[in-house]
């Protein structure tokens with residue numbers, strides 16, 4: 001018995017009709033996406049993609065961190081990526097709270113001090129997106145042939161708005 005029984009049961013049903021066996025793991029649509037962990041974002045479906053089409057890297061805020069750059073460089077050189085979308089979203093917790101506010105909320109939930117925990121927040125979401133797009137475009141291992149775009153996803157309409 002496990003706390004994960006419901007999910008394991010769903011997984012067995014998934015495996016009954018599993019058809020991705022033997023798949024090579026490349027991004028068959030040539031897409032890589034960096035976006036937020038937010039559960040309102042359905043990254044494949046919002047772009048009309050399906051399993052096998054894209055490499056997806058998620059973190060709070062959809063930021064281009066050093067780990068995101070590692071993923072994108074691997075995607076571009078080994079996994080067939082030729083277009084990169086950076087996609088933060090409206091009403092994101094890391095863009096609507098200060099770090100102090102997040103530490104306070106987490107501390108209240110945890111019942112212990114959380115003031116030591118870093119929570120990288122964004123004061124100007126569009127400006128931060130511009131910096132993130134530039135980090136990818138200017139990376140020495142991302143060739144100019146790779147298209148890099150910055151988009152803001154509206155969690156209330158489902159629309160992507162291109163900013164960069």
Ligand SMILES: [Zn+2]
Nearest residue numbers: 036038061092
């Ligand atoms: Zn978010």
